[in-house]
Amino acid sequence: MVTVRNIVVLTGAGISAESGLATFRGPGGLWEGHRVEDICTPEALDRDEALVLGFYDARRRGLAHVAPNAAHRALAKLEAEWPGKLLIVTQNVDDLHERAGSRRLIHMHGELLSALCRVCGEHTAFAGDMIGGTVCPSCSARDRLRPDIVFFGEMPYEMEPIEQALIACDLFVSIGTSGAVYPAAGFVQIANATNAWTLELNLDRSAGSHHFDDARYGAASQLVPEWVDSVLAMA
Numbered sequence: 001m002v003t004v005r006n007i008v009v010l011t012g013a014g015i016s017a018e019s020g021l022a023t024f025r026g027p028g029g030l031w032e033g034h035r036v037e038d039i040c041t042p043e044a045l046d047r048d049e050a051l052v053l054g055f056y057d058a059r060r061r062g063l064a065h066v067a068p069n070a071a072h073r074a075l076a077k078l079e080a081e082w083p084g085k086l087l088i089v090t091q092n093v094d095d096l097h098e099r100a101g102s103r104r105l106i107h108m109h110g111e112l113l114s115a116l117c118r119v120c121g122e123h124t125a126f127a128g129d130m131i132g133g134t135v136c137p138s139c140s141a142r143d144r145l146r147p148d149i150v151f152f153g154e155m156p157y158e159m160e161p162i163e164q165a166l167i168a169c170d171l172f173v174s175i176g177t178s179g180a181v182y183p184a185a186g187f188v189q190i191a192n193a194t195n196a197w198t199l200e201l202n203l204d205r206s207a208g209s210h211h212f213d214d215a216r217y218g219a220a221s222q223l224v225p226e227w228v229d230s231v232l233a234m235a
Contacts, residue, residue: 009175060129068097071176091109095112113126
């Protein structure tokens with residue numbers, strides 16, 4: 001294994017599933033009982049705004065009933081104690097990493113606790129319901145806030161700094177991801193191209209497992225703390 005100074009960690013739905021949050025896709029291609037195309041596309045928002053806003057309002061309220069688990073806490077510990085560079089890139093839109101204490105974090109698919117104005121394009125913290133009326137704090141537009149979520153067909157956030165971190169990292173770790181959703185599914189290949197060591201921590205083999213140098217399978221709440229302790233022991 002290479003000498004490790006710079007680490008990039010990618011987290012997906014599997015790390016939050018143990019906190020009680022549903023994974024992105026369920027049986028039959030459903031997302032919490034809804035077809036993906038009925039909820040998370042710009043066309044769905046235009047076609048049935050009440051359905052889309054109401055769905056995300058319910059998910060936002062649901063955050064009050066879940067808490068970070070041992071995997072989230074272990075990554076926060078790694079951030080606090082690792083002497084080199086560390087970036088956590090999450091595909092998740094919940095706030096469990098932040099509540100565990102992580103700060104060096106990019107939400108590439110957006111955040112439930114944020115709103116995006118369809119008039120001025122500003123992002124703003126948002127913790128309430130959008131159904132019932134909203135006002136943009138930046139431009140005062142009424143009822144033009146939408147969930148600050150990257151829908152299908154939209155560009156994920158902060159791709160340039162993510163790619164720069166991947167190119168510079170010595171270790172890339174993917175936790176709880178399906179390996180099927182791009183561009184995140186291609187991160188391991190970017191890391192491989194620069195000779196970083198790559199590790200998958202997942203409940204089961206992902207679609208991209210064959211790209212990794214090493215893999216460990218099991219519950220994130222067990223695997224991640226064990227891995228973090230082993231990395232910090234080498235620091």
